Amino acid sequence: MRKIQRDFYMQDAVNTAKNLIGKILVRKTKEGITKGIIVETEGYMGETDKAAHSYKALKSPRTYIQYGEGGYAYIYLIYGMHYCMNIVTNKKDIPHAVLIRALEPIEGIDIMKKRRNISNLKNLCNGPGKLCKAMAIDKGCYGMDLCGEELYLEYPDQEIKEKDIIATPRINIDYAQEAKDFPWRFVLKDSKYLSVK
DNA sequence: CGGAAGATTTCT
DNA sequence: GAAATCTTCCGA
DSSP: OOBOOGGGGSSOHHHHHHHHTTOEEEEEETTEEEEEEEEEEEEEOGGGOTTSTTGGGOOOTTTGGGGSOSSBEEEEEETTTEEEEEEEESSTTOOEEEEEEEEEEEEOHHHHHHHHTOOOGGGSSSSHHHHHHHTTOOGGGTTOBTBSSSEEEEOOSSOOOGGGEEEEOOSSOGGGGGGGGSOOEEEETTOTTSOOO
């Protein structure tokens, strides 16, 4: 299995979001290894995107990592109770990021079920907060190098076909005005593991 | 320094 | 449909 290299992340967030569909997210912890196929992503285009945390070049301790080069993990706490995982993309000083919204679990499923305290496979990773809990991703993973060993992505045995990737408007960003209609969410066609809505 | 809102999940 | 719950941002 081939690990995805740094240059994969060095382009804009929308293209990377599309390319990430069908790739495999790998997370290693003391408890064991967990893997999932990425079936849903959203691209956030930094300074030109009203829905992005980094809109208008807004720098803060939270968004700081987005200003580095691509291939790092951007983790943040939302609504005081859930973590979301993003992958930073593009070159230094361009704060693009891709939100991972849903996974199809393929390895370490017992570990994920235990962490989530449920048994229904479809509900294990079908949402940003859910998949983070299932894969033990929290603020300790903030800024982690995705070319490292604990948290990284790899290519699947079979590449996803272009026609099986669907673009749709993004989710839960009604506050972003005109940006909320941009088709920057990508999903794997007919996947049973998408976040609903 | 205080208030308000959020890239969500879960239960009623 | 609403609560849970806390970090971050913005205005005073």
